[in-house]
Amino acid sequence: MKSLKYILMGITVLTAAACNAEPEVKTAEWYMQHHDEVLAKYKECKAAQDNSYGGTGYSDDCKNVLKASNQIKDPDFIKALNKVRLEYAKEILNK
Numbered sequence: 001m002k003s004l005k006y007i008l009m010g011i012t013v014l015t016a017a018a019c020n021a022e023p024e025v026k027t028a029e030w031y032m033q034h035h036d037e038v039l040a041k042y043k044e045c046k047a048a049q050d051n052s053y054g055g056t057g058y059s060d061d062c063k064n065v066l067k068a069s070n071q072i073k074d075p076d077f078i079k080a081l082n083k084v085r086l087e088y089a090k091e092i093l094n095k
Contacts, residue, residue: 025061031068035077041065042081043088 031038045062058066069081 023061025059026064028064028067028071031065032072035072035074035080038065038069038072038077039080039084042069042084046088 026034026037031041041062042065045058045065048062049058072078072081
């Protein structure tokens with residue numbers, strides 16, 4: 001019976017630790033190879049920055065997204081990114 005108690009305590013501790021784990025930070029190099037991920041995360045990162053009134057700045061992951069977005073030279077990506085930027089600017093202006 002005591003071993004069951006320790007097993008349940010261990011599961012509880014591991015579950016709590018997993019819930020508090022930081023999301024994985026991907027490198028700018030990784031994002032440069034995954035253009036769709038950059039486009040998906042770009043707007044989220046810009047919104048997070050605009051909502052951080054305390055000036056906390058971008059997360060490390062967002063810094064890598066923005067760095068990659070400025071380094072990718074693929075014309076199709078640039079066109080898609082400009083579309084995302086325009087949509088985001090329109091949302092900001094309509095607030």
